[in-house]
Amino acid sequence: MSPLFARTPVRRTRDGRFRLHLEPHERDLLRQLGPQLSALLDQPDQPGLARLFPPAYSDPAHSTHEEEYRRLMREDLVAGHREALETLAATAGAVDLSEQQLLGWARALNSVRLVLGTLLDVSEDDEHRDPASAEEAIYGWLSGLLGCAIDAMAGET
């Protein structure tokens, strides 16, 4: 388990639900993340959002297909991200979650990590980053929480 947590923050219960052990200030943070990223999604040209909307076609020769993909799928993709973020915000205070809700958490936490990681310029070479910044602390904590949520769903806790 991540040393960021005094106890496993997500644990599968016998009835197939997931018990949350989070501090009130941690729940407050989770509650704020959804609306913040949701607001960003309204501004499609935000550079931090690039990782949420990667190109679908590897080959530039397929630019017509790519344009069609963007035109037809972008809205659904935004709606999907938004739905996960809303689940996170709406259930941040919950005692326990269904698997479907926890999956929403995982997707939302990962979306926030992708945006935050892009803004922090996370790469294989991390020497240029400032480990003391608040954003780094949040990024690290979100990574730990996501890892615990995945372990719980994969049956490892």
Added chain:
Amino acid sequence: MPTAAPVEIGLPETTELIATDLPWKVLVWNDPINLMTYVTFVLQKLFGYDHERAHRLMLDVHLKGRAVVSHGQREKAELDVFRLHEHGLWATMEHDS
């Protein structure tokens, strides 16, 4: 009558069993943000792969930079790419030449 020596049949890897005449392949690319356990989990969930297969594909992504995770006609491949994008993975599709 001589007993035939047992012949070891080299079964191809399951990933190679997928028909190669399908025109598109879907790739997942390495990125420094997505957690390895998350990538494995998403591949299991979206494609129904068992943990071993999903884990092996994730390692290919991590170590070789990319892995082919599915094949299909264009519509099917595009839907796979979309579902991977929904889960924040860096996926693209290209012709299976």
